[in-house]
Amino acid sequence: MRVEATPPPSAVPGPLSRRTVLAGAAALAGTTATLAATAASAHATTASRAVTAASGASGASGGSAPETAASGAAGRRARATVFRDVRPFGAARATDLVVVDGRVSDGPAPRGAKVVEGGGRIALPSLVDAHIHPDKTTWGGSWVSRRPASGIADYVAQDVELFHAQRRPVAERAYGLMAHAVTRGTRAMRAHADVAPAYGLAGVEGVAEARERLRHALDVQIVAFPQHGVIRTPGTAALLEEAAREGTIDMIGGIDPIGFDQALDAQLDLVFGIADRHGVGVDIHLHDRGEKGMKAMRGIIDRTRALSLAGRVTVSHVFCLPELSDRELGSIAADLGAQDIALTTVAPSDALVLPIARLREHGVRVGLGSDGVRDSWSPFGNADMLHRAQLLGWVRDVRLDEDLADCYRVAAHGGADVMGLAHADLAPGAPADFVLVRGECLPQVVVDMPQRDMVVHGGVVVARDGEFLA
Numbered sequence: 468m469r470v471e472a473t474p475p476p477s478a479v480p481g482p483l484s485r486r487t488v489l490a491g492a493a494a495l496a497g498t499t500a501t502l503a504a505t506a507a508s509a510h511a512t513t514a515s516r517a518v519t520a521a522s523g524a525s526g527a528s529g530g531s532a533p534e535t536a537a538s539g540a541a542g543r544r545a546r547a548t549v550f551r552d553v554r555p556f557g558a559a560r561a562t563d564l565v566v567v568d569g570r571v572s573d574g575p576a577p578r579g580a581k582v583v584e585g586g587g588r589i590a591l592p593s594l595v596d597a598h599i600h601p602d603k604t605t606w607g608g609s610w611v612s613r614r615p616a617s618g619i620a621d622y623v624a625q626d627v628e629l630f631h632a633q634r635r636p637v638a639e640r641a642y643g644l645m646a647h648a649v650t651r652g653t654r655a656m657r658a659h660a661d662v663a664p665a666y667g668l669a670g671v672e673g674v675a676e677a678r679e680r681l682r683h684a685l686d687v688q689i690v691a692f693p694q695h696g697v698i699r700t701p702g703t704a705a706l707l708e709e710a711a712r713e714g715t716i717d718m719i720g721g722i723d724p725i726g727f728d729q730a731l732d733a734q735l736d737l738v739f740g741i742a743d744r745h746g747v748g749v750d751i752h753l754h755d756r757g758e759k760g761m762k763a764m765r766g767i768i769d770r771t772r773a774l775s776l777a778g779r780v781t782v783s784h785v786f787c788l789p790e791l792s793d794r795e796l797g798s799i800a801a802d803l804g805a806q807d808i809a810l811t812t813v814a815p816s817d818a819l820v821l822p823i824a825r826l827r828e829h830g831v832r833v834g835l836g837s838d839g840v841r842d843s844w845s846p847f848g849n850a851d852m853l854h855r856a857q858l859l860g861w862v863r864d865v866r867l868d869e870d871l872a873d874c875y876r877v878a879a880h881g882g883a884d885v886m887g888l889a890h891a892d893l894a895p896g897a898p899a900d901f902v903l904v905r906g907e908c909l910p911q912v913v914v915d916m917p918q919r920d921m922v923v924h925g926g927v928v929v930a931r932d933g934e935f936l937a
Contacts, residue, residue: 593654595882598836637673760787834885
């Protein structure tokens with residue numbers, strides 16, 4: 468594999484255009500393809516991936532083997548299940564939830580449909596983890612003691628040490644964590660997997676293997692994440708290109724173009740150039756605050772516009788936004804909404820959680836995620852998105868029922884919006900992805916975090932009483 472020298476800064480000053488961004492990206496990646504060929508390839512790949520997206524996240528499936536025998540269209544045998552005696556969203560009166568071929572139906576139950584007793588439990592939409600790092604986890608293994616760290620570089624060094632000290636491969640560790648997430652009611656996740664010369668594409672490949680094993684129970688998008696920096700770590704650009712070319716990933720990542728990589732234009736041109744060439748999305752970690760963060764945001768918005776990538780770009784964490792005045796926030800939110808750039812938060816604190824309601828006013832999609840789970844960065848984390856919804860309420864100091872319910876909405880539908888998935892809102896035609904829990908009402912569920920007694924994905928029970936049904 469070629470290891471390139473540190474690329475020169477990108478640089479045509481002035482308003483960005485598609486041609487200038489791609490020219491900078493081609494120079495940085497060492498590509499020799501003409502811009503015309505690049506554009507043609509990108510359009511062809513994008514069309515192909517659009518077909519994939521229409522049926523769910525890449526590499527995942529929303530259903531499983533047929534469980535029931537009921538008459539279907541064109542002579543096909545439909546899968547039909549009746550979940551009897553459930554209370555959608557905590558309704559006062561129980562009803563039957565009919566599922567046909569993985570979707571909620573408003574018709575009567577077909578003859579011969581399988582019956583699952585709900586026992587008066589609350590039925591709620593399954594949750595979406597819009598930002599998680601399953602490749603780093605020690606889940607299911609021995610306890611790991613952590614050393615002090617200050618700054619991303621220290622954490623990265625400890626990442627490498629822990630990776631090489633692990634006895635279990637990425638695929639095994641990631642599978643354990645992702646299967647656990649299913650038992651907690653997660654229907655889909657966006658998984659960031661480290662890509663760096665220290666471990667090549669082992670993270671991406673391991674998470675992809677786990678995704679395949681769980682395709683009947685969990686939809687997964689994979690981000691090739693350059694945790695060690697895109698420009699500051701020679702060899703990373705070639706690995707990102709390779710990951711995108713192989714077709715395993717759904718998105719190319721980036722990280723703090725100024726504060727960590729110290730190469731705003733070089734990083735963004737390279738990342739967006741790869742995304743454009745291979746028809747994948749972009750999801751950039753942005754921890755930088757103040758003007759560094761805002762300058763990066765403007766660069767991301769400009770390139771999204773220049774390459775017509777509206778709806779395919781996400782920025783994660785975005786710690787610079789909560790610091791803004793209301794006027795400044797309104798201005799940047801309007802620009803984000805105009806380019807349909809999504810954001811994710813992990814609700815780390817009251818000072819750093821995103822101002823979700825204000826962003827929504829401008830049509831900005833905002834999802835919630837777990838972030839790291841018991842890795843070198845932190846001993847905490849459990850891949851339980853109901854717990855994360857509660858944390859969101861905690862850091863926002865919510866008290867009212869409608870605000871507690873909104874925390875759940877962000878964890879369920881906000882993440883679905885970020886990942887481009889249909890809402891599993893229990894409405895006719897919606898994906899039959901839901902959980903059954905004990906309780907009085909949705910706000911109480913957010914506070915009490917009861918066991919997910921049953922988890923249903925595509926109309927099939929995939930977990931029961933906290934245990935994954937392989």
